[in-house]
Amino acid sequence: xxxxxxxxxxxxxxxxxxWLTAHVxxxxxxxxxxxxxxxxxxxWERTLFADRWSVVSWPEEYGGRGASxxxxxxxxxxxxxxxxxxxxxxxxxxxxxxxxxxxxxDEQRARVLPSMASGEVIWAQAWSEPESGSDLASLRSxxxxxxxxxxxxxxxxxxxxxxxxxxxFGLFRSxxxxxxxxxxxxxxxxxxxxxxxxxxxxxxxxxxxxxAELFLDDVFVPDHDVIGAPGQGWRVAxxxxxNERGLTLRSPGxxxxxxxxxxxLWRETADPSDTALRDRVADAVIGARAYRLSxxxxxxxxxxxxxxxxxxxxxxxxxxxxDIALHETALDLLGPYGELADxxxxxxxxxxxxxxxxxxxxxxxxxxxxxxxxxxxxxRLLGLPKGRR
Amino acid sequence: xxxxxxxEQREFARSLDGMLSAADTPGAVRAWAAGDTAPGRSLWTRxxxxxxxxxxxxxxxxxxxxxxxxxxxxxxxxxxxxxxxPLVETVAAAALxxxxxxxxxxxxxxxxxxxxxxxxxxVSLCVPAAGGxxxxxADAADAVLVVEGDTVRLAATTGPxxxxxxxxxxxARPLGGSVLARGPAVTAxxxxxxxxxxxxxxxxxxxxxxxxxDRTVAYVRQRTQFGAAIGSxxxxxxxxxxxxxxxxxxxPLLHSAALALAEGADHxxxxxxxxxxxxxEAAYAxxxxxxxxxxxxxxxEELDLALxxxxxxxxxxxxxxxxxxxxxxxxx
Numbered sequence: 207x208x209x210x211x212x213x214x215x216x217x218x219x220x221x222x223x224x225w226l227t228a229h230v231x232x233x234x235x236x237x238x239x240x241x242x243x244x245x246x247x248x249x250w251e252r253t254l255f256a257d258r259w260s261v262v263s264w265p266e267e268y269g270g271r272g273a274s275x276x277x278x279x280x281x282x283x284x285x286x287x288x289x290x291x292x293x294x295x296x297x298x299x300x301x302x303x304x305x306x307x308x309x310x311x312d313e314q315r316a317r318v319l320p321s322m323a324s325g326e327v328i329w330a331q332a333w334s335e336p337e338s339g340s341d342l343a344s345l346r347s348x349x350x351x352x353x354x355x356x357x358x359x360x361x362x363x364x365x366x367x368x369x370x371x372x373x374x375f376g377l378f379r380s381x382x383x384x385x386x387x388x389x390x391x392x393x394x395x396x397x398x399x400x401x402x403x404x405x406x407x408x409x410x411x412x413x414x415x416x417x418a419e420l421f422l423d424d425v426f427v428p429d430h431d432v433i434g435a436p437g438q439g440w441r442v443a444x445x446x447x448x449n450e451r452g453l454t455l456r457s458p459g460x461x462x463x464x465x466x467x468x469x470x471l472w473r474e475t476a477d478p479s480d481t482a483l484r485d486r487v488a489d490a491v492i493g494a495r496a497y498r499l500s501x502x503x504x505x506x507x508x509x510x511x512x513x514x515x516x517x518x519x520x521x522x523x524x525x526x527x528x529d530i531a532l533h534e535t536a537l538d539l540l541g542p543y544g545e546l547a548d549x550x551x552x553x554x555x556x557x558x559x560x561x562x563x564x565x566x567x568x569x570x571x572x573x574x575x576x577x578x579x580x581x582x583x584x585x586r587l588l589g590l591p592k593g594r595r
Numbered sequence: 596x597x598x599x600x601x602x603e604q605r606e607f608a609r610s611l612d613g614m615l616s617a618a619d620t621p622g623a624v625r626a627w628a629a630g631d632t633a634p635g636r637s638l639w640t641r642x643x644x645x646x647x648x649x650x651x652x653x654x655x656x657x658x659x660x661x662x663x664x665x666x667x668x669x670x671x672x673x674x675x676x677x678x679x680x681p682l683v684e685t686v687a688a689a690a691l692x693x694x695x696x697x698x699x700x701x702x703x704x705x706x707x708x709x710x711x712x713x714x715x716x717x718v719s720l721c722v723p724a725a726g727g728x729x730x731x732x733a734d735a736a737d738a739v740l741v742v743e744g745d746t747v748r749l750a751a752t753t754g755p756x757x758x759x760x761x762x763x764x765x766x767a768r769p770l771g772g773s774v775l776a777r778g779p780a781v782t783a784x785x786x787x788x789x790x791x792x793x794x795x796x797x798x799x800x801x802x803x804x805x806x807x808x809d810r811t812v813a814y815v816r817q818r819t820q821f822g823a824a825i826g827s828x829x830x831x832x833x834x835x836x837x838x839x840x841x842x843x844x845x846x847p848l849l850h851s852a853a854l855a856l857a858e859g860a861d862h863x864x865x866x867x868x869x870x871x872x873x874x875x876e877a878a879y880a881x882x883x884x885x886x887x888x889x890x891x892x893x894x895x896e897e898l899d900l901a902l903x904x905x906x907x908x909x910x911x912x913x914x915x916x917x918x919x920x921x922x923x924x925x926x927x
Contacts, residue, residue, distance in 0.1 A: 481922075484921065484925065485917075488872075488922070491925065495851075496845070496848050496869075496873065500846075506599050520840050520844075523836070523837075523840050581833075583839055591816065591826055
């Protein structure tokens with residue numbers, strides 16, 4: 207499929223491709239969900255940052271290129287097509303940074319963003335609690351006023367990257383007496399090595415210590431690490447959640463490159479008479495193409511002054527299901543080799559299907575479950591009445 | 596490429612929607628199914644006056660086209676209103692004649708293209724290799740073109756109407772007739788015509804699916820059970836949310852396919868096939884959902900919803916079955 211880009215956009219693509227060709231490690235880095243891999247990925251973030259490829263859409267003053275969302279999509283396509291390493295900084299870049307751009311102070315942006323862009327400080331998200339997942343407003347961890355700041359207490363869990371990360375951001379209940387659960391919340395940043403923080407890694411379904419539980423016991427946070435006004439955390443967080451579900455969490459490059467790998471696998475290995483499998487390969491290719499075209503249409507709408515609101519829920523449902531279908535089809539093509547872990551000596555050369563499959567299974571769960579997304583679609587886009595969950 | 600429709604294209608869609616909403620389109624569908632084509636032909640004339648058929652006719656024959664993107668916009672609205680008749684076949688016949696003009700059937704092109712553009716002629720088209728052995732609404736058409744192998748002919752007559760699962764689709768085999776042209780140009784023109792037909796059918800399906808969703812959303816908001824609107828139940832909401840997801844992601848594929856066809860791009864066949872299978876499946880799923888959520892009342896012929904539900908499956912399979920489309924996407 208050809209899309210017509212301007213000469214300047216094509217030049218940007220060529221520049222990105224040339225840089226990636228010259229810099230992407232020939233040997234894949236160890237999984238970023240291991241201590242060794244985390245360190246290797248942090249080094250990769252520095253390499254990206256040195257030539258201003260780590261945060262292309264940010265303003266130049268913070269290490270970016272001020273790239274439009276269209277160019278960001280182009281960069282992402284090239285990034286995945288080049289087989290470049292996964293981004294260990296993604297929680298910070300995709301979730302915290304947009305929040306700081308929208309709700310932070312100049313001082314916070316100047317202090318937090320450059321070290322995030324360079325990989326010097328890696329951020330973990332601390333949203334969920336044991337009794338508070340999709341119903342985020344029900345969270346119980348507290349922030350209590352003290353001299354010059356706040357004292358955090360409680361427990362956060364399923365915190366991605368927290369086992370090895372440097373700092374975290376999350377929501378805390380600062381006023382327990384409000385009428386509604388989403389009022390009286392405050393959005394704060396805190397160091398993971400602060401006094402009173404205990405980090406307990408949790409093995410994920412893929413066996414990697416990629417989650418952690420955080421136990422907070424009178425952890426002091428100074429006032430300048432509160433984002434937005436105290437008590438307004440829900441509003442601040444919701445703009446972040448929209449980003450997470452919208453374009454920035456899953457750019458189409460990820461799926462178009464996976465669909466290309468899947469097609470190659472099918473051409474090499476498939477029994478031509480198995481049309482059922484062929485149809486599923488075609489559907490994966492079509493789905494990736496649809497998502498890519500939809501992303502560019504969305505970028506065009508944004509460029510024309512539009513916004514992405516509840517539409518991001520359509521994206522979330524679509525890409526999460528597409529991701530699973532892509533990986534399941536690959537495993538079926540691999541037959542007896544499908545169950546092998548990527549680290550197995552006999553694992554197929556195309557690789558990354560086993561780990562990718564396990565990770566894809568989490569898609570409908572995180573960033574707001576797909577059940578929540580479907581409620582949002584039904585209520586906000588179709589105008590159906592709110593009801594019992 | 597331009598990913599968004601411009602103001603003029605959006606206004607065109609709005610005006611067609613308004614015109615078809617004001618006309619008694621369901622009445623015309625029912626009459627058509629009963630063999631009375633007068634209301635349908637009257638609607639056809641109004642669509643021609645709005646410029647719909649001229650989009651498929653080249654300027655040298657008094658048309659505006661070919662403009663595949665505008666055709667996709669128009670056919671989405673025709674699908675939204677379940678307009679009866681050989682709409683897809685007429686624009687595909689125009690595409691065929693356009694491509695054969697100058698290489699063998701100049702007389703036929705000069706005779707039929709201006710009449711297609713002005714709405715005076717309903718033309719059906721049968722390309723067995725791309726769309727099966729029947730011509731749609733051949734009994735109502737003013738001409739029936741048939742392409743077999745590298746030969747195109749003007750059918751002399753047609754066999755008896757074979758009832759379709761959608762009574763508004765009247766199928767018949769074209770019979771006899773004179774050869775208009777023969778050779779590789781015919782094969783190439785027929786492929787282009789089949790792509791045009793698949794694109795128009797995809798747009799028709801998308802519009803049909805959107806109408807099914809809109810009507811079902813309206814219904815579940817007012818239908819109550821267990822003391823609450825059924826649209827407040829999560830199982831109902833989620834089914835409708837999935838319907839919207841499927842339709843929304845068919846839209847950019849359709850848009851891109853129309854542009855690829857307009858450019859004459861090498862990859863247009865794969866793009867059209869991707870749009871066709873996705874829109875067709877989305878509309879058929881929308882029909883299943885519409886029926887399920889309307890319950891027994893949706894299973895009755897009295898409700899106009901039946902006009903849309905019955906069309907979804909035939910459109911999904913016309914001018915490229917899902918299997919054929921998927922094979923084409925992979926170039927196999």
